[in-house]
Amino acid sequence: MRVRDLVKRYRNTEHNAVDGVSFEVPEGELFCLLGPNGAGKTTIVSILTTTLNATSGEVRVAGHDLTRPHLVRRNVGIVFQEPSLDMNLTAEENIRLHAILYGLYPWRPSWRLMPADYRTQVRELGEILGLDGQLSRRVRTLSGGTRRKLEIIRALLHRPRVLFLDEPTAGLDPRSRHDLWAYLRQVRHRHGTTVLLTTHYLEEAEAANTVCVLARGRVIEYGSPAAIKDRHTRPELVLDARDRAGLRRELLALGLTVADGEPLRVRVDPSGAQRVVRALRTELTHLQMVQPTLEQTYLLLLERAR
Template identity: 45%
Template sequence: MPSDNSTIIHVQDLIKHYKKADKSAVDGVSFDVAAGSFFALLGPNGAGKTTTISVLTTTLSKTSGEVTIDGYDVETQATEVRSRIGIIFQNPSLDLNLTAEENVRLHAILYGVASYRPTYSLMPDSYKKKVDELADILDITKDLHKPIKTFSGGMKRKLEIIRSLIHNPSVLFWMNPPRDSTPRAEGICGLTCKISRKKHNMTIFLTTHYLEEAEGADQVCVMNHGKIVAHGSPAQLKSSMIKNYVSIKAKDMEGLTRELAKKKISFTNREKSIDIACTDSKIHGLLKSIDTPITSVQIHTPSLEEAYLEIIGEKIQTT
């Protein structure tokens, strides 16, 4: 049965254990994804991300646990689930012998959006309106009826976006968008805005090796060794793992350190600069309280990548 209005993806105690494996690939994972939200699943290679998504998209059976999409069980109601999801795969899965529109039309027919029509002009107006709207948004209208053999990687990626959205899915799974073929001027956040994520109440489920793509997510889930090791908004993860700080310089660095020590202001001496942990709202007051003439001020706001590295304790693999 359909889910309530707040939760579109429900995962409870998910376990996937492959035969002959020493340990479970996914080990007791639980999370909920709100309808219409932008959710990012992060983690190093081997963390269990691909296995988790394979279960969510009905391409892999689970060992145990509860997994539903829009209230439908991914195993016992797989057909209902598949009709409600769109997938942009890591590697292009287009038919190079067809035009861009023919690729989209084939997908639409397979998903029951419309019955078979031999030409674009014979397709229903609702289909043509949707295709034209998305092509215009993603700026490939003039190439819509051209063979895709000569398309660049970025154009193919845009076409895959159109194809994955033509059946109006409730959830769009975006699998590790490669850096060289993702439309970088806008990135994931800009593209999700362009396809009116909030307007259509569509949920974006992203896995990526490029953490800047996840900065705009509503919620981020970090996996490692088959388990969830962190879960929250990007701001929550950053604030819990990395402190904001202000880096200051002065001609009289020794005098500055003496003053800070005397005033019992905690700091880290970097020799050529001094770092002081401080929230944005308190920076002005901090600088005003220092009497030693300051020659340089740099405010450091932590990134999601910094928080991720603190959580995982290793560099993310990008290959």
């Protein structure tokens, strides 16, 4: 997937919703778009999946230009942020309709008359996501989390080359989230599926090969989670002592900035941590080197972008 200078401006607005965004996603990668509400994530996904026209820019998805949307659509699977299920059909009927529209299987009026390959595939997906006992229920009777799982099954049915997941685990309990990501890892490894993810769960973004951080429609950071953290944050040395005031004075005398709170925290390069500890005379009761999280780095980037 390749995006070059993508711009989207809605009518009667003064600013671009997406403002010159560029990125590339190699085949088989997990790529994550991060950003607060209104940063442009869903707009970008809508453009890449051909449900919204760009104002300008060059985009290729699964080897196809967006000017040939029918080819793009046959090669992508989509789980939108907002539900897109038929509430009056059963869960299985929603899946069957999707399979028929994609030309995967011939139309049959009931589950029992569908080809064995279809029934096997649906059962396997249902078992993985815990839906096997609910496929005959009407969608309007299902919980929000169960509906989400159903949308994911539907998006994966035709084994797309690129899978777009816009907040896919919203509404799922921790166990379901874990099971879903275990399955998505299988999909990527078995089929080389490229995954573009938007999420508010930073631990999900940590698993991405590449993260693109957006603010006000622009890219403010881009790279692997580890590289982004290294560029903007340093590990913290966490220390404590019975004589906490004395320890604080020593740290300040070494020219270190001590964060407010208990225990005491100072940011140092790993190579300098040993030097700091050796220089201290106060007896320590706690010593720990803590690596920065992507969430801490992400919040720092958003603060700088204000």
